[in-house]
Amino acid sequence: MPWEEVSTMSLRKEFVMLALQDGVNRRELCRRFGVSAKTGYKWLKRYKDEGAEGLMDRSRRPNHSPNSTPLALERAVVKLRKTHPAWGGRKLHRRLSQMGVRSLPTPSTITAILHRHSLIEPEASQKAQSFIRFEHAAPNQLWQMDFKGHFAMAAGRCHPLTVLDDHSRFSLTLYACSNEQGMTVQDVLTKTFRRYGLPERMLMDNGAPWGNNTDSPLTPLTVWLIRLGVNISHSRPYHPQTMGKDERFHRTLKAEVLSRYRFKDLAACQRRFNRWRDTYNQERPHESLKMDVPAQHYQPSQRYFPAILPEIEYAPTDKVRKVQNNGHIFFKGHIFRISKALRGYPVALRPLPKDGEFSVHFCHIKVAEIDLRNPYR
Numbered sequence: 001m002p003w004e005e006v007s008t009m010s011l012r013k014e015f016v017m018l019a020l021q022d023g024v025n026r027r028e029l030c031r032r033f034g035v036s037a038k039t040g041y042k043w044l045k046r047y048k049d050e051g052a053e054g055l056m057d058r059s060r061r062p063n064h065s066p067n068s069t070p071l072a073l074e075r076a077v078v079k080l081r082k083t084h085p086a087w088g089g090r091k092l093h094r095r096l097s098q099m100g101v102r103s104l105p106t107p108s109t110i111t112a113i114l115h116r117h118s119l120i121e122p123e124a125s126q127k128a129q130s131f132i133r134f135e136h137a138a139p140n141q142l143w144q145m146d147f148k149g150h151f152a153m154a155a156g157r158c159h160p161l162t163v164l165d166d167h168s169r170f171s172l173t174l175y176a177c178s179n180e181q182g183m184t185v186q187d188v189l190t191k192t193f194r195r196y197g198l199p200e201r202m203l204m205d206n207g208a209p210w211g212n213n214t215d216s217p218l219t220p221l222t223v224w225l226i227r228l229g230v231n232i233s234h235s236r237p238y239h240p241q242t243m244g245k246d247e248r249f250h251r252t253l254k255a256e257v258l259s260r261y262r263f264k265d266l267a268a269c270q271r272r273f274n275r276w277r278d279t280y281n282q283e284r285p286h287e288s289l290k291m292d293v294p295a296q297h298y299q300p301s302q303r304y305f306p307a308i309l310p311e312i313e314y315a316p317t318d319k320v321r322k323v324q325n326n327g328h329i330f331f332k333g334h335i336f337r338i339s340k341a342l343r344g345y346p347v348a349l350r351p352l353p354k355d356g357e358f359s360v361h362f363c364h365i366k367v368a369e370i371d372l373r374n375p376y377r
Helices: 008-019 026-033 037-055 070-083 089-098 107-116 182-196 220-227 240-258 266-282
Strands: 143-147 157-165 171-177 201-204 231-234 319-322 328-331 334-337 346-351 357-362 365-371
Touching: 008 026, 008 037, 008 266, 026 037, 026 182, 070 089, 070 107, 089 107, 143 171, 143 240, 157 182, 157 240, 157 266, 171 182, 171 266, 182 220, 220 231, 240 266, 319 328
Parallel strands: 143 201, 201 231
Antiparallel strands: 143 157, 157 171, 319 346, 328 334, 346 357, 357 365
């Protein structure tokens, strides 16, 4: 995302949330956020002493009074619900607690308050089906990436690009794109990698610009990711639940943003996306995280984004061939089709146990297998 468009207050909040995670390198985090160590530790101290209000530049007043009456509490519930109309009783209860409101009613009582004020649609109170979802054990082991369905603005269309950390549900990227082209995604990911580091693996859909279909098993985008040392996975065709966490994020985005606002242009989209992303990461309780917020479970990767792509090196025993412009290689008098996305790059061939068969590798990824008895015609 365009970090320069994010408010100073927003960056301070995200910085302290990440800096408070166990084992994080705070000086490196200061560098990534473009602040001095002295400034970073100043905001940490203010946050610990005063909470989120300590991050503000101007004078502050309490969000609540110790002598709040039950009527005032009910008004606080209604006000927060109107600010976040898709939040239920449990999320509102947890957020009010985070804000320091005392003597809170139970989540079920909060739900009853919402019903009294006609703030819950009848169908919304029906119990949703529960799913058991697998999640990775630590942040940055897997990021899920996809485009949310594009929608019309007053000027053109917006294609929201989302990247979500599988472990923490932390939203790494929510970017209002003008198209779904590979170079657009690469530009956005470059900004994301500079801020949060590199993941071990990325999971994405099939087809352009991601690859993994018959015609385009690789794309320039996935080739770039492989060169960065990122492993690539693709969802099963026609099985969106493979990327269930990002799909769930998309439903939340639609309920809390896209269905509530109309946008003039991409800049207006991005401003709204930035504000909502802060809320999602730092304020919105997440049921799968036991009502914690994603920022409490995320910390940046220790794998840094390189200023220059590393050289491609293979073992001395590998048979190295250069991929031609048409995506083919020449090997032992035969022609084999590999991938047009690899044109100009060297690949390594390694013998398989069966005579005449070889695996083809690009960097750390096996991209194909060839058989000398069945060359490309």
